Amino acid sequence: MDSVTDPINPELKKRSTFKRKLNNFFAEVYRIHLFIIRFFKEAFVPPFELKEIVKQCFDVGVRSFTLITVTGFIVGLIFTKQSRPSLVTFGATSWLPSLVSIAIMRALAPLVTALIASGKVGSSIGAELGSMRVTEQIDAMEVSGTKPFKFLVCTRVLATTITIPILATYTAFIGLLGGYVNVATNEGTSYTSFMQQVFQPLVYLDFTASLIKSIVFGFTIGIVGCYQGYNSNKGTEGVGKAANGAVVTAMFLVFIEEIIIVQIASNFR
Amino acid sequence: MEKAKVEIDYTNEVIRIRGLKKSFEDFAVLRGIDLDLYQGENLVVLGRSGTGKSVLIKLISGLLTPDHGTIEVLGQEVTNITDKALQELRIRIGFSFQNSALYDSMTVRKNLEFPLVRNRKGISRKDIDLAVETVLDAVGLSQTINQMPSELSGGQRKRIGIARTLILNPEIMLYDEPTAGLDPITCIEINDLINEVQQRYKTSSIIITHDLTCAKATGDRIAMLLDGKFERAGTFDEVFDTDDPRVKPFFDYNFIR
Numbered sequence: 445m446d447s448v449t450d451p452i453n454p455e456l457k458k459r460s461t462f463k464r465k466l467n468n469f470f471a472e473v474y475r476i477h478l479f480i481i482r483f484f485k486e487a488f489v490p491p492f493e494l495k496e497i498v499k500q501c502f503d504v505g506v507r508s509f510t511l512i513t514v515t516g517f518i519v520g521l522i523f524t525k526q527s528r529p530s531l532v533t534f535g536a537t538s539w540l541p542s543l544v545s546i547a548i549m550r551a552l553a554p555l556v557t558a559l560i561a562s563g564k565v566g567s568s569i570g571a572e573l574g575s576m577r578v579t580e581q582i583d584a585m586e587v588s589g590t591k592p593f594k595f596l597v598c599t600r601v602l603a604t605t606i607t608i609p610i611l612a613t614y615t616a617f618i619g620l621l622g623g624y625v626n627v628a629t630n631e632g633t634s635y636t637s638f639m640q641q642v643f644q645p646l647v648y649l650d651f652t653a654s655l656i657k658s659i660v661f662g663f664t665i666g667i668v669g670c671y672q673g674y675n676s677n678k679g680t681e682g683v684g685k686a687a688n689g690a691v692v693t694a695m696f697l698v699f700i701e702e703i704i705i706v707q708i709a710s711n712f713r
Numbered sequence: 714m715e716k717a718k719v720e721i722d723y724t725n726e727v728i729r730i731r732g733l734k735k736s737f738e739d740f741a742v743l744r745g746i747d748l749d750l751y752q753g754e755n756l757v758v759l760g761r762s763g764t765g766k767s768v769l770i771k772l773i774s775g776l777l778t779p780d781h782g783t784i785e786v787l788g789q790e791v792t793n794i795t796d797k798a799l800q801e802l803r804i805r806i807g808f809s810f811q812n813s814a815l816y817d818s819m820t821v822r823k824n825l826e827f828p829l830v831r832n833r834k835g836i837s838r839k840d841i842d843l844a845v846e847t848v849l850d851a852v853g854l855s856q857t858i859n860q861m862p863s864e865l866s867g868g869q870r871k872r873i874g875i876a877r878t879l880i881l882n883p884e885i886m887l888y889d890e891p892t893a894g895l896d897p898i899t900c901i902e903i904n905d906l907i908n909e910v911q912q913r914y915k916t917s918s919i920i921i922t923h924d925l926t927c928a929k930a931t932g933d934r935i936a937m938l939l940d941g942k943f944e945r946a947g948t949f950d951e952v953f954d955t956d957d958p959r960v961k962p963f964f965d966y967n968f969i970r
Contacts, residue, residue: 575817584814587774588828588881589804 479671486591487598496595500603508564508611512557516615519556520622523547528630537631541641544623549650553616555702558661561608562694566669569600570690573673574683582674597674601666608662609655616654653709660701668694716908721933722752726785727885727917728773733782735768742768744941746782750885750917755907757920757928759952759963760938766921767811769938770887773919774808775799787884804832807878807916811890813870815862821873822858825849829880848876851913852906868899875906879914886910886918892927904930925963 524544531537573596576582585592624638669690676686728750735743742765750756760766771777773784775791784791789802816824825845829836849855852872857865865873871891878886891907892900904927910916911931920931928935928949935952937945939959945952953964 579812579817580810580814581816583771583776584808584810584816584877585827586776587803587806587808588832588878589800590828590831591800 475675476671479674480667482593483598483601483667486594487602493595493599496599497602497606500599501607504561504565504603504607505611507568508557508561511560511564512611512615513618515556515560516553516618517622519552520544520548520619520624521626522622523552523619524623524626528626538641540627540631541623541633541638542645544627545620545642546645546650548616548619548623549646549654551702551706553619554612554654554657554661555698556619557608557612557615557658558665558698559695561604561611561662561665562691562698565604566665566690566694567687569604569666569669570672570676571683571687573597573600573670574676574686575673577674577676578679578682593674597670600670601663604666604669605659605662608665609658612654612658612661649709649712653705657702657705660705661698664697664701665694668697716930717912719753719755719911719933721754725752726750727752727787728919729783729785730773731783733769733772733784734780735765735772735777736780741941743772743779746941746943748936748943750919752917753911753915755911755918755920755931755933757922757932757935758938759923759925759928759935761923764938765941766923766938767889770808770889770919770921774803774806774887804828804881805884807875807881807883807886809871809875809878809886809888809891811893813862813874815865815870815873815877817862819862820858821849821854821860821862821865824862824873825877825880828877832881844880848879851879851909852876866899868895868902871895871899871903872906875910879910882914883916886914886916888918888920888922890922890924891920892922892924897926900924900927901930903927907931923963 524540527540527543528537531539531543573582576596582592582596585595620639620642624633624635627633627638628635672686672689672693676682678685726749728748730746730748733743733746733748734741746769748756748769758766758769768777772779773786773791775794779792782792786802787805789798791799791802794802815821816827819827822845825848826841829841829844845858846855849858852875854869854872854876857869857873862870862873875888875891886907888907891903895903907918907920907927908931911918918931920927922928932949934946935949936943937952937960939945945955945957945960953960955961
């Protein structure tokens, strides 16, 4: 009798289920790697879908713009407000702009942007491609002699990879504006003076690391959303799972990548 | 409308399938299929739901890969072909999906242009417009050109789906349940359209259905898929002149005679 369905030996059954789950996990990792390799194979080979890439960049930007504006501003404002009491204790409120700028530029801007984009853009890509898969629209593209992977996946991944760094830069600016509102309200600091103090502690590595981080986050959000959607099945349930999987996996990976990149960047300081 | 007489070249096989097998996990769907589609012929594949009718045409178009057997389409072996050659072969095959599979985010015009722009490099705007107008006229839906798929009825969606395949002038048409979910009048219109496509575009077609009215109206030959194999094939009357309990209910349910 097949050990997986053996009702007599529950221990054996449990072990087999674990083994199967482990196998499935590694099979999934293998499939994701193949998906990524396929992206690199197809994305940089002509013909390039430039029109579609621009359209997707616009979509990604528009979808997240309002939320990023509001969230970025609130994050900057709240972070400054919460940091103030500690600095007041040491009589060091003049350090606030520097503190805010380091926090926002090095960590908050790319991270907040990536998390918002995972929710807004990642889920949308997962649901859109998932729905196209279950309604056979992707098959229809394939049988009409076109390359759906290039048209649907490569364009979206490139769009998120290009747009997320731009959005992260915008988030940084808006976050600093939030910080400025708090500082100006309490200390009456001018905008010019605030900005001078903001850029004082920042070094080239901060901008580079932040940019690399945003590019990696953007790629992750795009590839995860596309993978989940492109490989979804089981009807409407599959579409829901694809959207959900895109958000959860992308957010998880963003945090892991954050740790790794911060660790690497700190070695160069 | 009565099906007009068409010329079928029985010496020229456009599709030749031998010993085709396909399983999904432990379930064997196709258990050794042999099939020939001749130039200019409409072949109807009948069978119960879940017997692998749609799987068969997905195997022919290379959307699925068989476990065993050979599929020769227009002289090329689909199971052993490069990606580029398969892409070129697919341009010569039209596939009409059960749910039409129109691109939701595009208008009817964009849906029709999509395969044309991607497969005919350097085609002029004028030629694209002409091709779109011609196929829309062929399916009788010129007025829908700027509509979104969500604004179309089920029958209109089917017609636009067929128009999208016709725009590349295919030599073979594969119809997956062309009349499923449609009212009787629209079914008759779709049947007439399938026959018109056969005559006007000189296509050879495989029509997957369990609708006997569609089978009788469009098929030059009927093949019945039973237990993963073609067990009955011939003209409509030849196939249904039987007391086989697996075949008779089909006929009785459709009240065709």
